[in-house]
Amino acid sequence: MIVAGLISLTLSVLYILNISYLYSLEQKGCECAMDYRRVYIMAFTAVFLVYSLLLNWIAPKIIINYIHYILPVMMVGGIVNVIFTLQYVAKLKVTECKCSESVYRDIMETLAIINAVTYGIVFLMALASIEVLSRTGGSILSKVSRVKSR
Known part of the structure; x- marks a missing residue:
């Protein structure tokens, strides 16, 4: 549980850095970085x-009750996010958008590549x-449920 919490916290920090980076592109007037994908990536x-x-x-107990509704939407949104992120970064590199160059x-x-591999697995x-x-x-499901009920 502690490891999962640390991973979640680390990813949250990295995602906050991504949002901050994308927002900063707009703030500094980086026109070559303005794209519908940037807006989607920030929002998602x-x-x-x-x-x-x-x-x-x-509220993990509340969210778990609705996970069967939320998870499919988040999975589809996540796949679209990975595709858009990879396309967006490739566009920035191909167009040599200097104002977008950053470690972020x-x-x-x-992160998009890691997510793509994870979704693939x-x-x-x-x-x-x-x-x-x-x-x-x-029949394997009935065996698993019998083991769980013991």
Whole structure:
């Protein structure tokens, strides 16, 4: 639990740095960095931070009751966020947008790559689970529930 909390806290700080970086581009008038993806990345990251704070620190029991509604939306939004972030950073690099050059841009790209790999692993695990369930006819679930009930 402590490790998960530390990871969550570290990611929250990194996401706050991303929002701050994206906001600073607008503040300093970096025209080559103005893009619809920047707005989406900022908005989604802010929503994700609030969700993460609620889930991990403020009201985990309340959020858990609604997780089956929230999680699919956050997953789709997260995948779109990863795609937009990678496209946005690539655009900044290709257009040689000098005013956007920063270690924070690199952090943003690195986090997007890590998230993409994580989503890929989760997707592959889901496919493997479906395969196992289809081969066992779901009988494995009844065995797991019997073990849990003991």
